[in-house]
Amino acid sequence: MTIKITSRLLKEIHTHGENAYPEEGAGLLLGSEQDGFRSVLNLLKLDNSREKIARHNRYLITARDMLQGEKEAEQLGLSIVGIFHSHPDHPNLPSEFDREWAIPWYSYLITSIQNAEALDTRCWRLLDDRSGFSPEEIIISQEEN
Amino acid sequence: MPTLKIPTPLRPYADGQSALTAQGQNVSELLENTLEQFPHLKKHLYSEDNILRPFVNIFLGEENIKDLQGIETPLKEDDILLIIPSIAGG
Numbered sequence: 001m002t003i004k005i006t007s008r009l010l011k012e013i014h015t016h017g018e019n020a021y022p023e024e025g026a027g028l029l030l031g032s033e034q035d036g037f038r039s040v041l042n043l044l045k046l047d048n049s050r051e052k053i054a055r056h057n058r059y060l061i062t063a064r065d066m067l068q069g070e071k072e073a074e075q076l077g078l079s080i081v082g083i084f085h086s087h088p089d090h091p092n093l094p095s096e097f098d099r100e101w102a103i104p105w106y107s108y109l110i111t112s113i114q115n116a117e118a119l120d121t122r123c124w125r126l127l128d129d130r131s132g133f134s135p136e137e138i139i140i141s142q143e144e145n
Numbered sequence: 146m147p148t149l150k151i152p153t154p155l156r157p158y159a160d161g162q163s164a165l166t167a168q169g170q171n172v173s174e175l176l177e178n179t180l181e182q183f184p185h186l187k188k189h190l191y192s193e194d195n196i197l198r199p200f201v202n203i204f205l206g207e208e209n210i211k212d213l214q215g216i217e218t219p220l221k222e223d224d225i226l227l228i229i230p231s232i233a234g235g
């Protein structure tokens with residue numbers, strides 16, 4: 001499993017996480033998949049809808065945001081292929097809470113933000129039996145798709 | 146029969162279909178009949194305690210059934226339901 005993203009979009013994800021720090025920032029990955037090869041072609045950066053007191057270690061994208069995301073993706077001829085979110089001052093590994101709430105098929109892009117600076121991003125997909133995640137390789141392209 | 150639209154991530158568990166039809170006087174019956182046809186969908190929609198997972202939202206038109214009568218919301222023959230996940234993590 002691989003997911004391709006341009007350095008420009010990855011930088012936007014990092015900036016979104018840095019701007020949300022010390023809270024978690026999140027959004028949707030819009031893209032396409034062909035022959036098992038997934039590409040991120042656009043982003044939908046969203047507000048963290050969790051209550052303020054929980055936003056340092058939780059994020060929420062509401063069903064209404066997802067409905068809107070589906071509509072925007074459709075207008076662009078794309079699909080929601082995954083979710084991105086940040087882990088302020090924590091590694092970019094999925095938490096148990098991430099697993100409990102995870103949805104199969106989606107790519108979960110997690111960026112570790114340390115002291116308001118994005119360090120590194122990894123990508124994960126939920127295993128079919130929901131027992132955990134498997135890593136998904138990120139291919140960073142310098143060129144626009 | 147009412148129609149249940151399936152989001153992309155769950156289509157592999159519904160034989161790749163984007164919309165399913167099933168009998169049901171209310172949402173609960175529709176889900177029960179749908180999951181009878183596609184049992185692999187169940188583990189992603191229901192927890193081990195057999196309750197709808199918290200991220201599963203079902204919309205009837207523009208209305209979340211949580212704001213109507215929940216899974217007891219009555220359905221008409223031509224109703225279209227959408228499964229829309231909310232996304233959370235930490």
